Amino acid sequence: MLEKRRYGAGLPTYPFLAACLTAAVCLFLWRLSSCPVPQATRLVAPSYLLLLPGNASSLPPPYPMHKLGPGDRTTLIDVKDFAFQLNNFPCNGSSSLLLLVLVHSAPGNVEKRRTIRETWGRGPHRVLFLLGAVESPAMQAALEEENRVHRDLVQGRFLDSYRNMTYKHVMALKWTAYYCPGARYLLKTDDDVFVNSPALLDFLAQDLSPWGARRLILCEPFSFAYVKRSYRSKWRVSPLEYPGRMYPAYCAGWAVLYSPDVVFLLYREAQRTKYFWIDDVHVTGTLAARANLTQTSLGSLVLSREQVQFLVGPRDNGSEIGSFLFGSPNLSLSDIHRLWQLVQERRPAS
Structure with a gap:
């Protein structure tokens, strides 16, 4: 599903192992509300409202x-x-x-x-x-x-x-x-x-x-x-x-x-x-x-071209259609018709 937040950049320049241990411990403590979140893991606001x-x-x-x-x-x-x-x-x-x-x-x-x-x-x-x-x-x-x-x-x-x-x-x-x-x-x-x-x-x-x-x-x-x-x-x-x-x-x-x-x-x-x-x-x-x-x-x-071809293949793969929003570009007309058929078949009746 779409991520609505991003992580900040700018990792501190400590030795690698120490940085990993520090981040892990501090993040654990932060989850218990007793440690501030390091800049490298602080959540920032999404770019849209x-x-x-x-x-x-x-x-x-x-x-x-x-x-x-x-x-x-x-x-x-x-x-x-x-x-x-x-x-x-x-x-x-x-x-x-x-x-x-x-x-x-x-x-x-x-x-x-x-x-x-x-x-x-x-x-x-x-x-x-x-x-x-x-x-x-x-x-x-x-x-x-x-x-x-x-x-x-x-x-x-x-x-x-x-x-x-x-x-x-x-x-x-x-x-x-x-x-x-x-x-x-x-x-x-x-x-x-x-x-x-x-x-x-x-x-x-x-x-x-x-x-x-x-x-x-x-x-x-x-x-x-x-x-x-x-x-x-x-x-x-x-x-x-x-x-x-x-x-x-x-x-x-x-x-x-x-x-x-x-x-x-x-x-x-x-x-x-x-x-x-x-x-x-x-x-x-x-x-x-x-x-x-x-x-x-x-x-x-977004479905990749390989995923589209799997779905529109000869076997009944419609159960794998999931909740995608877009198929890949450059699709054939038959592929578009088949994907629509699968969407209609798997959609709950209103």
Whole structure:
């Protein structure tokens, strides 16, 4: 289960054996309330705050929109004529929506969107698919028809391409701030990820807080990552694009859970920071650091690819499904359907 506290750093420089004995004895005595806790074992406060009835109404609103510039609505980073070409409004001013899910999707991924609608996208949460602009009139017409049927597409005025993913991520933050400020949590994810949505809703309401949180970025973090300079790498970044040798701590972008105040802080930073095309690094790393935010690890709440393959294998392994929240990325449609079937089979009848 998610750890909500961290241990401090800075071990004393005693000889190793003496330090171990001292720490063990003192910790034992501390448990009996007769010895102070050494700095190396003292618990520190978590980097996020859970809202409870006692503090939920005392905090300022998470979206102080007056702090944004007058042209903010029609600006997306350096796109000065931004608009939503397709838009929907499922929140309808609700102040009680527990979870909003915004899914990065490519225009041609029709079957992936259909699979999500048929599986984990169903429920009391709201799911929208984020797209960029397309150059084909036929493709645009197909997207407009899909949206007419399902009312769940959000399309921004920037070309949908791999190096434009940061626009899509920041568009998710922008859309949430303008059109769904009442959501207690925002999940940004991809269309090849499995979300155990019933377990996630339970987790938010019971392990976190149904009133929401502040300063929360919950994800799979990378603490040390070198900038790739090789021309053979898909993620090659030139020194001109990013002069540093290492990226700041950032999240794997396929599943990131934000509290609403973090949505606003990251969005405001994005609107005044130079564009960088690797959205995971830029939004959850560089912008988070500028806003003095830190990441909290999902830990064992994510299934590895090996665990997914074990569960969807030919034998009945559903009894091992546990209380995970996310399957690993790059899943096949059949894997997503099978995981959803297992979740439904193992979930107690309401």
